[in-house]
Amino acid sequence: MQLLEYAIRGVPTGCVFALLAVGLVLTYKTSGVFNLAFAGQAYVSAIVYYELRKELEWPLVAAGVVSILIVAPLIGLLLERVLFRYLRSAGSMAKLVTSLGLLIAIPEIAKLVFGSETRKNPPPLWWVRRTDEWLWPEGATFVLDAGQIATMASTLIVVVGLVVLFRFTNLGLRMRAVVESPRLAELSGVDSERVSMAAWMLSSVLAGLAGVLVAPLFASLNPFDLFTLLVAALAATVFGGLTSIPLTFLGGILLGVLQAVLAGTLPTDSVLTNGLRPSLPFVVLFLLLLFRPGLRSTRELADPLATVDAPPPPPVVRARPPWVATGARAFGTVAALIAFLVSWFVLDQYWLGLAISGLILSVTMMSLIVVVGMGGMLSLCQAALAAIGAFALAQVVQATGVPVVVGLVAGVLIAAAVGALLAVPVVRLDGVYLALATLAFALMFQSIFVPLSWVSGGAVPISVPRPVVGPLDLSDDRYFLVFVIVCATATALVVIRLREGTTGRFLQALQTSDVAAASIGINGPRARVVAFTIAAGIAGFGGGLTAIDLGQASYEASFPYLIGLVWVALLVSAGARSIQAAVMSGLFFFLFPALLDKLFALPGNWVESNPDAPSWVASIANAVQPTWAQSVAFILFGIGAITYAKHPEGSIEAQTTASINALVRRVEARNGDREQAPVGAGVGPGAGGSTP
Amino acid sequence: MSDALLSASGVTKRYAGIVALQAVSLEVRAGEFAAVIGPNGAGKSTLFDCLTGVQRPDRGQVVFDGRPVDSLKPAARARAGMARTFQRIELFGGMTVLDHLLVADRARTRRGGLLADVLTGSHPSPEELARCAAVLELLGLEQWADRPAESLTLGKGRLVELARALMCEPKLLFLDEPSSGLDRHETDEMGNALQRVQHERGIAVLLIEHDVPLVERLAERISVLDYGELIASGPTEEVLSDQKVRIAYLGATT
């Protein structure tokens, strides 16, 4: 009986999960996009509702209509028109990376528009505050608050409405047809464009509704909580096999009930309860991904009319002459030397510190090269693995008193070991599922392990001293810079050797044609586990260096999982296989916001030093806020990821190839030597040589 | 019976109630050139997938080189001596023709690994290059060795697939419609290459093919699949003149 009561208490939470999960399923079903940006869309509607209701004090219905039924569908329409319509025939990975970019950019854009101040106590989408003010005034066993009533009612309406839509209406049938093949649907007389727009508007309305409904659950409104909740709801989505709305609903309710029952029955202050309760959805998600039958065999349905599209242009067939490689190496060395001299002699403490952090981040970025670029696995848990490296270093040094450098090696080994353990089950999953499983791992790590004192040292981060290597005391930032350069260079050399060696070639083969690689006897799972393990080790190395840099191993400061997602977006958009891209994006991550900060401070400073400037100039100049820096930087990082669909090889890589080709062409033209005639149009439509 | 290199017996495969293969039994002897023909949708590709391990048959056994391989994954079967090409061409992206051969050779010899990569860079050895050169020459691909494989024509691409398969030094070579999408000239070139391979290397071949003249020219023995069932099997001449075969496959109306 007690148990039943707990279970019933779980239903409102279950409805929250169900609502978010059903929204994701709707987007996936009608657009083929596994839309992580759903949380971003939800956030925008929640902000609009907050502003209208609390700041402008609009009536509830008007605020709800504007935020959910007007703003949300407009966002959906915008996304479809400017972005996703061009991605219809793109692979699911490209779509996932795009949604990752949006997830990062949309909330920051919203902050720029509506201001980034804290929004406390988001208002509920219901009139009364609690049921006992309205129903059963006294003696009620279950008291529901306004948010819960609204959520439960809306979830029911949404689920019934969507089931009806897909089962019985023409529009639902059309949406399902269009997502499989827009062209075939057109041949049946269906206006695919309009159906696709309708689908995006509808799913965006659902995101908006979810955002407004869920917001009161948190003390203040912020996109991170919304996204974490969305990832929790993913468990229900996966339970429904990504397509079944009734099953997803059931999954959400079950998840809520399970959480409530566990909370009620487990002893309240045990480590297990404290860790398991918040992390339960992520554990369930992880296990479902690994064990839910039928999930791995759901293949993407190819559009039978895809061959109508022009074939991708044949790869640039221009062997780079040896002088290009030599020249590039010389240029790189000179550039690096100049950068080093500038850092040593010119930069002050602040900028030198940022450059060091950036260079260390580029080591972590190199781990992404191995796992994402070479292995083709979109791992979203590199930040967690880096944190493991940092924690291991700190714990080993604290416990045994060994030199920090030895601790660093221990950190690498432990991170690699954890990576290997994680890789064994995870590498069997296909693209999107692997990404989700690693994301689930990252959140499990954050909610279960980070709070434990034997992992992180508890509430106060363990401090890590700067080591003394030979005659150099690394607490001097300039010597530490040298140390970091050596570490980054060594990592880069290892990664390059692996990329060009047998390991890299096997991975390349697997990534471009899984079946063909198997046909020559390459053991795919083994090669992927190896890649994942090495990447984990490198991430642990980067994490350890970060801890040495900051003087402490702090999860909050250095490794939150969302920061890890930004790293992925950055590296993938710069070039997932290129060392150059890793170094650039590492430095960029730290230096760019700082530069913007200085830039945005200029107008204000100018006004201060010119008090007699005309007032209209001053007001314009004062409108520019240094606080914009972080937002603008993140928006650009996110937009970078959106370009991934266009340049899967990365923007830096594409740029380099283009300029090298131009250079080679010019030199050849001057030398007048005729290369062989350009090669034909490749294998042509319908016979594409590789499976992406 | 005992000299069979590959022997499949009673292979049955169903998809959602549809029988794709119905108790198909098939043998390929060492060094022999065998072929399977049949209309599209007759189950040829499914049969191929079951033999090479891409799919698990619902019933039936496959014995290769004297041992059952039913539990082996495609990669393990490849290491046991089965190599294949694909109907929808499957080349590796971003690799030259020579890279394709080197990768296949490394997969076979298992030379190089993490440590070798990091310490030595795993550059190709003279022996490896010699083995690759021999296969390139056999198939007339020498001048394309340093080209990215994706940039080649379909006909050349298929030859690269064949070369890659040969680098595995297989005992049995599975060829999945090597002439599909090729024009007459390229088909002839493919036929010649296959004849040279068979002649010089003595590898057993199992060919799936639409192009009857090509099959007639190459295969010693033919099996005919129709609606998932084997309706004829025997020496090429005999089978092709069989009335049942003519109706099911060749589209003869009389």
Add this chain to the structure above:
Amino acid sequence: MTAAALELDHVDAAYGPFRALFDVSLRVDPGEAVALVGAHGAGKSTIARVASGLLPPTSGTIHVDGTDLTGRAPFHYARAGIAHAPEGRSTFASLTVTENLELAFRAARPKRDVAADMKEAFRLFPKLGERHDQLAGTLSGGEQRMLALARVLVLRPRLLVADELSLGLAPIVTAEVYRVLGQVRDTGTALLVVEQHLDHALAIADRVVVLQQGEVTFDGPPDRLGDLSSTVLLPDGSPSRAT
């Protein structure tokens, strides 16, 4: 003179940098059956795609029933009465047989009684009736072809563009498909039949158009084709089955 069911006027078409059609003009009158023949890769399927709006031409115009539809989305063509059964798999694998049919019927004539259409479809192809609840992706190749045909035939289009209907079908099934095509023509639907299998194409056609490397090289009644059939169609890679 009535407007042509379909008229291509000096049409060029390309896939990216690869040009597939050169200055093709082609007219199909109401109720007329035209066979489009040619070797593999000559551009037959490209014409079919241009005729149904899937591939917008790079130059030239397309009129359907007298209306200029050049560059419009394919669904305008479908609504103007052009039905296209593309080659290869052309059904929605994730929808059931019934849903596949329903989608087309409802889109074409919103006010029509879908149940009657459905009955008609299952009368034409009884096999589909047996499998009406099955996902189209689980049907055999022949059944999928029947489904694709049923979807368009029931609607009595003004023009049916049938692309390689016999490809990969057993001869008996092909004969069945062509029997149905004959019935369709008799009810007044014009046909544009793309085919490598000459016997069938010529038997049903009022007029034959021969395509070679993206250009029309013959346009006339089948009996005038004469000896051309052996010389024109076989070079460069047409499958030996066509002999």
